[in-house]
Amino acid sequence: MEENTNQLSLRYGVEDSPKFQESALLGLQNVVTAFGGLVAVPLVIAGMAGSSVEETAYLISAALLVSGIASIIQSKGFGPKTFRVGSGLPIIMGTDFAFIGPAQSVIALGGLPAYFGGIMLGSLLEIFMSYFIKPLMKIFPPVVTGSVITLMGATLMSTAMDWIAGGAGAENYGVPLNLLIAGIVFLLIVILNYYAPDNIARYAILIGMFIGYIICIFLGQVDLGQIVAADWFSLPSFNKIGIDFNWTYALPFLSGYLVTVIESIGVVQTIGQVTETDLEDGQIAAGVRADGFSSFLGPIFGSGAAATFSQNAGLIPLTRNASRKVAIYAGVIMIALSMSPKLATVISVMPLPVLGGAGILMFGTVMASGIQSLGQVNIDTRNLIIIASSVGVGLGIAFRPEITAQLPTFFAGLFSSGISAGTIIAIILNLLLKEKHN
Template sequence: MSGSPAPSPASPLANPAEARDPDYFPGLSAAIPLGIQHVLAMFVSNLTPPIIVAGAAGFGYGSADPSQLIYMIQMSMLFAGIATLLQTVGAGPVGARLPLVQGTSFAYVPVMIPIVAGKGVGAMAALTTAALIGGLFHAVLSRFVGRIRFALPPLITGLVVLMIGLSLMRIGVQYAAGGVPAIGTPAFGAGQSWLLAGVVVVATLGLKFFARGIWSTASVLLGLLAGYGAALAMGRISFDAVGTSPWVMVPTPFHFGFALSASAIAGFVLTGFVSSIESIGDVEAICEGTARRKASDGELQGAVAADGVGTALAAVFGAMPNTTFSQNVGLIAITGMMSRHVVTLGALFLVLCGLLPKIGAVVTTIPIEVLGGGVIVMFGMVASAALSMLSAVEWNQRNMLVFGVSLSLALGLSLEPEALSHLPETARILLGSGVLPAAFLAIVLNLLLPQGAAGAEIAAAPAILAEGH
């Protein structure tokens, strides 16, 4: 590693060519704040999936014993750090050796919720076992990335990311309105609830567009702090869980037990394929956008393998599945610093946080409405990122049909799950997620339908309809 100094993150880079090298090290004075900035950019998104899953199961916010939620939060930080180290440092064929930040994946949330919904902590055994098996499958899938790359154009990847955002938006509104599982909060939809969520949204947008540097990059985290301050002034914060939690937490293997569920395993295996689509897009974005070169098959295979191994390892200790974080790819584009060693320092900080349960206990004191304001922004940005990806698509009639039919069926099934009530449990979980049917229907249609014009009659249909009005 080079020890040459570099300017501060807020100033232009002295040597952009060096900064585009993943093996470049800018020196500790620049690397430490840049590494912490990566952690701040992903921190809230990393903790949100376990909070959502615990809430769906019934042991989340407001439960009599928050210890299991605190454990899940800690493991999310710890194994996000470990999975990130797999990406930046690598281990044999595992890891892209690129500045990729790993964290708990939103892609799996639509599949995880029906697995645990209302079933308590006991359902977590089936979930984490399925995540372990799905992670191993994901790692094996990495060896075939080069062969399936052709089947994943922006039309497919953009649709998948869009469905992830759309499938989660209802959760954001429920949280912002103070709904279940927020026990002891005002009535669902009360003005006080929306006030707290509104403080978060307004503060986040204000900092993002009117502040600079780390104040802008960490706008979601700082927006949550603003909402937290408002909740504290309103007497909505209790620190009882912080006082009773230990200082150090050691992860325990199979913390939630081991249980096989065919529907859960099928969901995780198939979602692992969807998650690999996200990771491929992130690697290509970081290589083309910052390094100004195409990603190699080795980098793509290593990145997807790290996803799978990181997910399997996290599952053994009761944590959520991992994937690459797109917001950190965007952060690299902003700073121009592609050093993997910078991200390694951030990963070590995450590992340290994961071993200190006082941090997780503080997170559980955040009112559900405050978290709701944050996730409304995050889920909206997921959908916006998808639209950016879809802007690269040539919107001819064929692609419009592939996209439209896939989105219509997948979104409709997720909005009306009772339409699947007579199907077996496995089919209900897979088809009701929204993400999986959208991905696989779009891939099949894209491979089967001929390229080129979709037919004069179809192409002329919009004009005919317009004339009729």
């Protein structure tokens, strides 16, 4: 592909096909970046259900398997136009935190089979809503989408800071050693990304995290015993726990699916912007449909609901690679990891400060993309109110999520995420505040 002299131009577009080795390494970079989010939800769900060590390991493997399949479906796209599933953009999919709240009450009522059944039945709502994306898109003008993209990067910053400090609730939270490790990784990525030749700069995050990982091994920060004890191979299987189909169990998840629709539209639009793709409404609808289809598929293999991952959007402008082939390779790698507990353990024991050093730059890049988008909006009084209110409410809830705890369950679910709350505020104000024409 011919290089553009523009520093921010892409090396590979969505349709381009990097060589095997490059695609595999960039795909691995995506998996390593997303791994914390991929395994966090099944770990929380296992804790809620009081699962054994064996059952917990099974839930994690199932989540990796389904995330890999879902990423391939989302990035490749399948089916005729009307029923197409998958946006065709390089998007990483994984288990979704939006369902943690309702999962607690459902698991308390009927255990994991009720959780799986409720997830499957509730996913039908998202699939149904995907056919109404075109009218929904009329309420997503640039002032709304720019605010959402900015908010998406900004709200992820608290996650990056928790990683830098050693993980929320960790005994060694914020100790200087954690900050030093994260700082080294951050500086390595910045220096490599800016000064290294192109063939090295594209792997800056992977290299920076690898060096940080090695440093942590020498500092005794990595539990090598867990890696040694893990099995090399384990075949995937269909749900071993059971699925209980009951509409009562689906109702608590409906708010989660409404949140997912809102967030998926935002993520697809963000990926569209950073990949320099002119999106059609049908692509966005197919992306939302892939979320719903993957969430329906998940419980069949023992996993929860799937959703688009926003954190990987930051990799695209940093690596200047937008090829969907890379995301498909990432999906294949996740499937392989699901069948190799040892390889999965190598990544899962990575100290969080290493991930945090990379996360601060990646999430900041997403936020910068949103600011760039807002730079093209006429900042009059109306648009200023929309931006300020959306970002203000979104960040406020991201910083103090407990503020929504006393709301009725449905509204608590809708406003539990800073991204969804800010998006809802932006949409409402965009509809209420009519543009003044001189």
